[in-house]
Amino acid sequence: MSDLALAGLSDSLLFGAVLLYTLAMLGFAGEQASRRSHRVSAAAGERSSARESAAARTRMMAGAGGPALAAPAATPPPPPAQRAPSRAGAIGLALTGIGAVVHVGSVITRGFAAHRVPWGNMYEFSSAVALCAVVIFLVLVAGRRADRALGAFVMVPVVLYLGLAGTVLYTAAGPLVPALDSYWIKIHVFAAVLSSGAFLLSGMVALLYLLRCRHDAQVAAGRTPRFPLSMGSALPAAPALDRVTYGVIAFAFPIWTFAIIAGAIWAEAAWGRYWGWDPKETWSFITWVLYAGYLHARATAGWKGTKAAWIAVAAAGALIVDYYVVNIFVVGFHSYA
Amino acid sequence: MTVTSDREATRLSTAPEPVAPAPARRQSFLAPWRRAWRQLTSMRTALLLLFLLALASVPGSFLPQRGLNPVAVKQYFAEHSTLAPVLDRVYAFDVFAAPWFAAVYLLLFVSLVGCLSSRLRLHAKALTTAPPAVPRVLSRMPSAERWETDAEAGAVLEQVRTVLRRGRWRVVVRSDGGHEDADALSAEKGYLRESGNLLFHISLVVLLVGIAMGGLLGFQGTVLVKEGDGFANTVLAYDDIKPGRRFDPSRLVPFSFELDDFQATYGDDGKALTFLAQIRYAAGPADGQRPYALRVNHPLVVDGAKTYLLGHGYAPKVLVVDREGNELSQTVACLPQGPTFLSTCTIKVPDAAGEQLAFEGVFTPTTVQDPVNGQVASVYPAPENPALTVLGYRGDLGIDDGRAASVYNLEDRTRLTPIGDGRTPQKLSPGQTWDLPGGGSLTFVETTEWATFQVTQDPGKVVALVAGIGMVVGLCLSLSVRRRRVWLRLSPAGADRPPGRTVVEIAGLARTNSEAFAGEFARLVDRVRSTAPPRTPSEEPA
Ligand code: HEM
Numbered sequence: 001m002s003d004l005a006l007a008g009l010s011d012s013l014l015f016g017a018v019l020l021y022t023l024a025m026l027g028f029a030g031e032q033a034s035r036r037s038h039r040v041s042a043a044a045g046e047r048s049s050a051r052e053s054a055a056a057r058t059r060m061m062a063g064a065g066g067p068a069l070a071a072p073a074a075t076p077p078p079p080p081a082q083r084a085p086s087r088a089g090a091i092g093l094a095l096t097g098i099g100a101v102v103h104v105g106s107v108i109t110r111g112f113a114a115h116r117v118p119w120g121n122m123y124e125f126s127s128a129v130a131l132c133a134v135v136i137f138l139v140l141v142a143g144r145r146a147d148r149a150l151g152a153f154v155m156v157p158v159v160l161y162l163g164l165a166g167t168v169l170y171t172a173a174g175p176l177v178p179a180l181d182s183y184w185i186k187i188h189v190f191a192a193v194l195s196s197g198a199f200l201l202s203g204m205v206a207l208l209y210l211l212r213c214r215h216d217a218q219v220a221a222g223r224t225p226r227f228p229l230s231m232g233s234a235l236p237a238a239p240a241l242d243r244v245t246y247g248v249i250a251f252a253f254p255i256w257t258f259a260i261i262a263g264a265i266w267a268e269a270a271w272g273r274y275w276g277w278d279p280k281e282t283w284s285f286i287t288w289v290l291y292a293g294y295l296h297a298r299a300t301a302g303w304k305g306t307k308a309a310w311i312a313v314a315a316a317g318a319l320i321v322d323y324y325v326v327n328i329f330v331v332g333f334h335s336y337a
Numbered sequence: 338m339t340v341t342s343d344r345e346a347t348r349l350s351t352a353p354e355p356v357a358p359a360p361a362r363r364q365s366f367l368a369p370w371r372r373a374w375r376q377l378t379s380m381r382t383a384l385l386l387l388f389l390l391a392l393a394s395v396p397g398s399f400l401p402q403r404g405l406n407p408v409a410v411k412q413y414f415a416e417h418s419t420l421a422p423v424l425d426r427v428y429a430f431d432v433f434a435a436p437w438f439a440a441v442y443l444l445l446f447v448s449l450v451g452c453l454s455s456r457l458r459l460h461a462k463a464l465t466t467a468p469p470a471v472p473r474v475l476s477r478m479p480s481a482e483r484w485e486t487d488a489e490a491g492a493v494l495e496q497v498r499t500v501l502r503r504g505r506w507r508v509v510v511r512s513d514g515g516h517e518d519a520d521a522l523s524a525e526k527g528y529l530r531e532s533g534n535l536l537f538h539i540s541l542v543v544l545l546v547g548i549a550m551g552g553l554l555g556f557q558g559t560v561l562v563k564e565g566d567g568f569a570n571t572v573l574a575y576d577d578i579k580p581g582r583r584f585d586p587s588r589l590v591p592f593s594f595e596l597d598d599f600q601a602t603y604g605d606d607g608k609a610l611t612f613l614a615q616i617r618y619a620a621g622p623a624d625g626q627r628p629y630a631l632r633v634n635h636p637l638v639v640d641g642a643k644t645y646l647l648g649h650g651y652a653p654k655v656l657v658v659d660r661e662g663n664e665l666s667q668t669v670a671c672l673p674q675g676p677t678f679l680s681t682c683t684i685k686v687p688d689a690a691g692e693q694l695a696f697e698g699v700f701t702p703t704t705v706q707d708p709v710n711g712q713v714a715s716v717y718p719a720p721e722n723p724a725l726t727v728l729g730y731r732g733d734l735g736i737d738d739g740r741a742a743s744v745y746n747l748e749d750r751t752r753l754t755p756i757g758d759g760r761t762p763q764k765l766s767p768g769q770t771w772d773l774p775g776g777g778s779l780t781f782v783e784t785t786e787w788a789t790f791q792v793t794q795d796p797g798k799v800v801a802l803v804a805g806i807g808m809v810v811g812l813c814l815s816l817s818v819r820r821r822r823v824w825l826r827l828s829p830a831g832a833d834r835p836p837g838r839t840v841v842e843i844a845g846l847a848r849t850n851s852e853a854f855a856g857e858f859a860r861l862v863d864r865v866r867s868t869a870p871p872r873t874p875s876e877e878p879a
Pocket of ligand 1: 289291292296298299350352353380383446449450452538541815
């Protein structure tokens with residue numbers, strides 16, 4: 001196949017992936033809706049489960065060295081409110097899986113069309129980041145570490161990202177400028193793509209955690225949450241969302257650190273200095289410091305829970321500034337795309 | 338034992354504890370200082386300083402910075418003549434060298450070092466002492482199980498110990514202080530988490546040391562070399578040099594090189610594809626020359642001095658013949674003005690007999706000429722149709738009085754008169770000659786190129802790299818290893834129970850990822866159950 005035909009195939013596959021992800025999102029949303037209607041009829045159970053998760057949090061704090069409150073752990077927690085069995089959710093998950101395979105196809109054909117790694121400009125970068133977010137989400141669901149119901153929300157930024165990539169940022173397949181033509185680009189950018197995908201995911205889950213906490217607070221206060229807080233009832237319990245956020249960030253942070261160091265090594269080889277506070281470097285640094293702040297917050301009294309989640313959201317925001325605002329509006333060494 | 342030992346038992350981190358409010362009684366004069374120090378080295382302060390560091394970096398990315406782009410700073414001053422000086426006063430154009438920026442990161446590192454010293458002590462203690470004693474009330478632990486068995490306590494304890502040892506737990510068997518006649522065991526695993534975390538934080542300090550070494554002892558210089566010319570690494574040979582505050586010029590590596598050939602290739606759209614500088618270099622005055630292909634991403638490394646290809650441009654070779662027929666040949670470095678390499682050139686001929694000569698104009702690598710007004714432009718960066726288009730001058734260049742003069746422009750035109758009408762530039766292709774009105778000639782002989790090189794010496798680089806590796810390794814350990822403890826207590830059931838009945842209590846505690854620990858704990862409980870089969874409390878022997 002000619003390069004041109006390959007590039008065309010890559011574009012079509014990306015379009016297919018966006019379509020599949022969008023349908024998957026609808027499937028997950030359908031599952032959410034059916035769960036929510038189930039929940040409304042079991043509002044009393046809901047309230048007790050919110051109290052239960054509050055008790056669980058107290059126990060966790062005791063375990064971390066806080067005052068040991070007598071919270072007998074021997075009694076097993078009541079079974080979580082019945083999950084509505086939903087075919088829509090299963091279909092959503094399957095569509096996400098197929099979408100990911102098609103998406104991988106798009107990335108690979110793009111690489112062959114351009115005769116290089118498929119992450120050399122902003123379009124390719126955004127596509128690869130979204131793919132990583134989807135794959136990590138699927139791995140979490142497969143390992144039963146995350147509820148697939150999160151899919152309805154996780155697919156939103158993914159589809160937005162890909163939509164943006166396919167339209168505004170689209171760049172025809174072509175070779176790299178000399179400064180980017182190094183094996184460090186493979187290492188540095190791959191690490192950045194992988195960790196960015198994970199950070200994007202964690203940012204979304206952190207938002208859901210905040211939503212769930214608000215929802216729980218209202219329920220505990222005896223009020224009926226209204227939209228958008230009402231969506232909280234279909235979400236996993238707050239501690240579970242917190243764990244997913246932390247787990248994904250704990251996975252991504254060392255990779256991001258490595259990406260920055262690999263970038264420094266590459267900059268040293270290309271420009272003769274390993275760090276120069278170029279805007280791109282500066283925002284990678286800001287993102288890094290904010291994630292370090294998140295990890296610290298989880299170990300600092302008074303900063304756990306919602307405050308830490310806000311930091312995770314802010315850090316994901318810094319990441320987006322790093323990619324979009326800096327690349328498009330600020331001129332630096334890295335403005336290659 | 339007391340409640341403090343239970344708190345000790347549940348502490349799985351060396352994180353500093355929250356700073357307690359000071360008691361109201363009178364204290365020694367050192368007390369406020371001690372309190373301030375505790376405050377500074379607390380987790381909360383570290384967190385706030387991290388946020389401050391992130392915040393302080395932001396203006397450095399949106400305002401032009403002198404260290405990165407001095408031209409953009411000048412432009413900013415021109416465009417915002419009232420705002421810019423105010424911003425400048427607060428170091429807004431030198432954010433990363435600003436005292437307030439330094440204050441944030443230095444405070445953070447003081448906090449870090451203070452925090453590290455106590456954490457290192459605590460961790461060393463944890464590594465060298467046995468896992469903490471069994472807490473009195475095991476049922477309070479996040480994971481806990483309790484049952485009765487008829488199995489013999491000593492044998493069960495021995496078996497569990499073997500199982501844990503095989504799983505690389507650190508195990509200590511003890512008779513329990515709080516419970517008479519109880520056999521007990523504490524075990525701990527995952528010390529590498531804390532070790533990794535400490536390695537990471539220590540590496541941060543080492544990184545700062547590496548950066549500081551580069552800033553003090555390193556140096557950076559740039560030099561322009563034309564094809565056929567050479568460069569020897571001395572301070573005077575550079576066009577521009579930025580030495581560190583403690584840089585010693587005698588540490589310059591005495592290498593030299595000659596630029597034989599520079600080549601660039603371009604795509605159809607005029608974007609550069611490859612750059613290559615073919616050089617011959619000698620590592621020292623006594624060494625022979627060796628060829629080297631210097632490319633982007635492939636610097637020349639000689640004893641810690643690295644030479645990079647930084648930029649390039651055209652250097653037309655010209656032959657000037659003066660009124661007396663003297664041939665004065667020179668190669669002029671022209672300065673590129675854009676992506677198609679239209680370049681400005683200034684040719685000064687101070688040695689021309691009679692009056693001095695000067696030429697000024699542009700070099701265009703792929704030349705097109707407007708048929709109406711005759712203006713030349715370049716449409717492609719490669720020399721496909723090169724031309725040199727110049728105006729000429731005669732007179733006094735004003736450079737004989739020994740002042741330093743730029744080679745790139747005519748600074749003093751007061752004593753120069755135009756050759757010809759002074760408005761119609763002469764366009765020359767390679768090989769063409771312009772016979773100057775009033776005698777003499779200018780020949781555009783051929784197109785050659787120049788390249789700029791950056792030479793850096795940074796003795797802190799290796800230190801920083803080692804620190805970087807330490808950071809990544811430390812983080813991987815710190816964020817993947819789980820630190821956890823389990824306790825087992827086997828105590829005789831009360832007098833009201835059947836004789837020989839033993840109460841088995843097992844509990845566990847993990848830091849982070851409690852789900853994974855829940856599975857591990859469940860498997861361990863199963864193992865213990867198989868050696869100490871449970872009996873229901875009501876089950877009486879027949
Ligand atoms: C220089 C800036 C610093 C950075 C970038 C940084 C980064 C980090 C990171 C990424 C972690 C996560 C590891 C984990 O979750 O286990 C961590 C943990 C930790 N840091 Fe820092 N740190 C810095 C300064 C400090 C300072 C000044 C202190 C002292 C107060 C400190 C104390 C700790 C402690 C105690 C932990 C372990 C938290 C826990 O037990 O989970 N760090 N740090």
